[in-house]
Amino acid sequence: MSTHIGAKPGEIAERVLMPGDPLRAKWIAETYLEDATCYSTVRGMLGFTGRWNGVEVSVQGSGMGIPSASIYAHELINEYGAKTLIRVGSCGALTEDLQLRDVVAAIGSSTDSNMNRMRFDGLIDYAPVADFGLLRTSVEVAERRGITVHVGPILAADAFYTDRPDLYDTLADYGVLAVEMESAALYTIAARFKARALTLLTVSDHIKTGEKTTAQEREQTFGQMVEIALDTAVT
Ligand code: ADE
Numbered sequence: 001m002s003t004h005i006g007a008k009p010g011e012i013a014e015r016v017l018m019p020g021d022p023l024r025a026k027w028i029a030e031t032y033l034e035d036a037t038c039y040s041t042v043r044g045m046l047g048f049t050g051r052w053n054g055v056e057v058s059v060q061g062s063g064m065g066i067p068s069a070s071i072y073a074h075e076l077i078n079e080y081g082a083k084t085l086i087r088v089g090s091c092g093a094l095t096e097d098l099q100l101r102d103v104v105a106a107i108g109s110s111t112d113s114n115m116n117r118m119r120f121d122g123l124i125d126y127a128p129v130a131d132f133g134l135l136r137t138s139v140e141v142a143e144r145r146g147i148t149v150h151v152g153p154i155l156a157a158d159a160f161y162t163d164r165p166d167l168y169d170t171l172a173d174y175g176v177l178a179v180e181m182e183s184a185a186l187y188t189i190a191a192r193f194k195a196r197a198l199t200l201l202t203v204s205d206h207i208k209t210g211e212k213t214t215a216q217e218r219e220q221t222f223g224q225m226v227e228i229a230l231d232t233a234v235t
Contacts, residue, residue, distance in 0.1 A: 002079035003075065004042055005040045005045075006039065006041060006047075007047060011039040012039060012047065012081075014081060014082055015082075015084045015234065016059070016060055016076055016084065016085050016086070017058070017087075018069070018072065018073070018076075018086065018087045018186070019062070020061065020089050020181075021061060022046040023046070025061040026046050028048075028059045029048035029050055029059050032050075032052060033051060034050055034052070035051060036050030039058075045062075046060075046061050047061065053230075053231075065158065065182065066111070066113045066115055066156060066184065068182075069185045070185040070189060073189040073190065082195060083195050084196045084233055085186060085190055085196070085197045086197070086200060086232060086233055087197070087198070087199040087200065087201075088229045089201050090180070090202055091154065091180040091201040091202070091203055092178060092204070093177070093205070093206045094155070094178055094207050094208070095172045095176075095178075099203065100204075100213050100217070101202060102203045103142065103201070104150045104152070104177055104178050104200070104202070104203065105150070105151045105198065105199070106154040106183050106198075106199040107152055108127055108129045108153045108154075109154055109187055109199070112155075112157055112158055128186075128187035129191075130197065131196035135198055137232045138200060138229070138232040139151060141228050141231040141235065142228045145224070154176060155178070155179045156180060156181055156183045156185065157180075160181065165207070168207055178201060180199070182199070187199070200228060202218070202222055
């Protein structure tokens, strides 16, 4: 096992979906994967491997926020040989161009996290970006399924409860679509260790209008996004 994942070598697939919530990982494995088995329960951060259309896929909870997601991305790639990581999560919309339940594919991720400033000694504002091939495939897959995907930049914030909502408006002025809490880490770590990464999100709450989805709505739209992610992972 690695420090935070209890799998034996070979138990995790090269293609991994990463929801923040470990119970979402369980739900994805039970709902979508054939012959899914649980390979890790360490810290309750569940991980499963099964098959989608005959291809091995794993689903690993990442926890919330950049520090937690960084740990799982790092260990999946460096300890288990993962090559394709697709985050499947939720986001808050920053612009009225988005509506509740819309699907977003994050082309790039700005962040207020200090982790990349430390990586580059505060000298470079590194731009974490999605793998272009995965991004293109996800859009094609969604089109085939008749689902609109909004492709654009997002913010990976350290704080869910912000003291600076005014910054969200400024970011929206610069085209940033939505806020979540993990994508910048996923993109940066994948780039550093030569893996491919993509973040797909559904809009769970609207920062501008204050609207929120119900638990039932979240499950339904989460499912559509998971199907796009699975098709993308095995293409
Ligand atoms: N994930 C879902 N909604 C969010 C929000 N409003 N802020 C940060 N992450 C989120």
